[in-house]
Amino acid sequence: MKKFIVLVAAVMACVTLLASCAGGGAPELKDVKDELVSLIEASYEINGIFFGEGLPTYERGGSYDRKYGLYDPNEHEYAYYEYVTQESPYLFVEQIKAAAEKVYTKDYLEDVYLMAFDGYADANTGRITTARYLERGVNLMKYAFGDTDSFNILPGKRLYKFDTLEIIQPSDESFMNVSVDSYLEGDEGNILNVNLRFKKTDGGWRLDGPTY
Numbered sequence: 001m002k003k004f005i006v007l008v009a010a011v012m013a014c015v016t017l018l019a020s021c022a023g024g025g026a027p028e029l030k031d032v033k034d035e036l037v038s039l040i041e042a043s044y045e046i047n048g049i050f051f052g053e054g055l056p057t058y059e060r061g062g063s064y065d066r067k068y069g070l071y072d073p074n075e076h077e078y079a080y081y082e083y084v085t086q087e088s089p090y091l092f093v094e095q096i097k098a099a100a101e102k103v104y105t106k107d108y109l110e111d112v113y114l115m116a117f118d119g120y121a122d123a124n125t126g127r128i129t130t131a132r133y134l135e136r137g138v139n140l141m142k143y144a145f146g147d148t149d150s151f152n153i154l155p156g157k158r159l160y161k162f163d164t165l166e167i168i169q170p171s172d173e174s175f176m177n178v179s180v181d182s183y184l185e186g187d188e189g190n191i192l193n194v195n196l197r198f199k200k201t202d203g204g205w206r207l208d209g210p211t212y
Helices: 002-022 029-051 063-068 093-100 106-118
Strands: 081-083 133-136 139-143 158-168 175-184 192-201 204-207
Touching (some): 029 106, 029 192, 029 204
Antiparallel strands (some): 081 139, 192 204
């Protein structure tokens, strides 16, 4: 019996050591819920900048353009872009990035930034997609060519039933998977359960995937 007790104690010690090496478990929902909810709510604005209507602009041929002559019809380099209005909360790329990185991880934003600020070429089709935003001197411009905004891909505003938030596995002290019921605004009867990912950063928790 004594040998059995010693063996059990040794096994428990090994389990404790392994758990310590692997890091702690996921936090309690009550300790992080407010932060997670704030991130989800803050994501609406960021999603809109990148994937929704985007920042407001002075329309080509609009009243502001006619009054101040903003656009030169003979200039072709920026012919598909419009100036972001001075009333916009963001007037520079770095301001947009600073706001986005308070909500999303830099890993997730890497591809988002490529689409938003650099543009890219599809290796399979050869199709070139221009950037949504460009800085021209001290002015920020947004792509605005055609009747349909190809960057506006949001199906609507996805709302979340925060009382259904649940931390699910796999999750630990630095990474969380969260299950939550959601629906598109105006379609409350069509509930969709989704999983959202969060990562712990030096600045706190951040979303590691889209919320739309």
